[in-house]
Amino acid sequence: MPGFLRRLLPREEDFYDLFVKQAVNIQAGSSALVEMLAHYTGVPEQASSIKAIEHAGDEITHNIFTKLNQSFVTPFDREDIHELCSKLDDVLDLIDAGASRFVLYRVDSVRSGTIELAKILQDTTKEVGAAIHALNKPDHVLKHCIEINRLENESDRLCRTLIAQLFDEEKDSVQIIKWKEIFEVIETAVDKCEDVANVIETITLKNA
């Protein structure tokens, strides 16, 4: 959208700023998860910090929905703003769900491969941030969406490998139940980033 139009529609800025804020929040969440796995002490406290990030995200989600319902003019199609907001919220919920499992399941030590999976999530959330920043520079959106798709395939492969290893190596079925879910929750967070990328791609193509 050309600059003069943006000046005429100040509300567009607000949505854009809120989405950027949420993207920053999600990156903070995924980074805190990687940090927690890398320095696995004081885990309940670290998980609480991630929960606080998720609560902050709920606020932003609520602000976007309220603004959406009150705005007569929106910068993109109403349903795309709603969808983008929901999917970003899903990513954050899953980051928190992943972190909280370590406390809930009293996980003593982190299985090898878990940090790698969380780092793919972290990389993916960085690309989500870049794609959202690029919402007003449509030419730069696509490369970030392609990279998100690539990272999602990578996380899917790693998750499958980790679960196969888990079944091969772990004899305690309770541990299998706990770790299978942890891997799947982190991988689902990456999946939801791909959903975000799909919405962003749709918005960009519609406004091309």
Add this chain to the structure above:
Amino acid sequence: MPGFLRRLLPREEDFYDLFVKQAVNIQAGSSALVEMLAHYTGVPEQASSIKAIEHAGDEITHNIFTKLNQSFVTPFDREDIHELCSKLDDVLDLIDAGASRFVLYRVDSVRSGTIELAKILQDTTKEVGAAIHALNKPDHVLKHCIEINRLENESDRLCRTLIAQLFDEEKDSVQIIKWKEIFEVIETAVDKCEDVANVIETITLKNA
């Protein structure tokens, strides 16, 4: 919507009546689940009654969709009616899924905490009923939605506690698999009530 308009558009009444009917049905389902857990005998028969409630709900869902597709004028945005109807249907499906697990998994006795979780679901469906009744008194909607959100947080906390206890206390991994799923299905039913509340809030804000 002012009364004179409602008289001009009798179909609005029909949607409202159908949603109220579905809300009553959902409350019947969650109450029957609490009843089954409190008087844990003749479980297959009690689960069948809940299945019958779910079938009655499918009828109502189908009626709403048919009416929606045939109506030229709708009282709220078409996609919001569709979404509200789908989410109410999801709640009922999950109540039935929860009840049927006790038969399917040949559960002998009910673990402590299960009734409390089902009672939160029952309370939440009561609030859903109140929120739907209030669709034509928008000033009363918000307080019910806030209460639904509060109950959802409560059920989430209780579900996490019950699952942590399950892993701590239960040594039989087959029991862990069965009960973890039962708790999660009931908690997901409450989650879907929150989805219902979100749609109702959206409808109310749009029509404010």
Add this chain to the structure above:
Amino acid sequence: MPGFLRRLLPREEDFYDLFVKQAVNIQAGSSALVEMLAHYTGVPEQASSIKAIEHAGDEITHNIFTKLNQSFVTPFDREDIHELCSKLDDVLDLIDAGASRFVLYRVDSVRSGTIELAKILQDTTKEVGAAIHALNKPDHVLKHCIEINRLENESDRLCRTLIAQLFDEEKDSVQIIKWKEIFEVIETAVDKCEDVANVIETITLKNA
């Protein structure tokens, strides 16, 4: 839509052709899954072929989305095309997820009942194909949608029976975890076919 209009709007043909192509692809996927279970040798290779079908489906999905975003005029409501395309993609993802579990979980032999479940999925995808073919002959759509609903109920019942049997017969909880998921993934593929039927029904009623 009458024939003369279709001639004026060649793009409609394109959407129709792409959906038919995806329906054919999904039938190929479910047939390959039945084949793999019936002739349970060279499983990794057979699962790879199903993965290839899923990749071909991703291409079609991407083509539909691109066309949707670039088309000014669409034969049905934009959001219904999007929904139909997404749900068909979900079916294919779940067929692939089901097939890949046999490799991932190093499944030695196929439990009795699994082929029956996969055959219901195969029958359901045939009906999905018929329903999509009938998109331009609306009078024939409904019977296929009714049949899809019947098959979904059948698969749901069989899946529940198989899981109950699994808990009754299998003492190894690791096997329970693996097979419960396999049954649920196949059943969820049938569920998604029902979602497809619901979208097709909506499209037909709107255009009646």
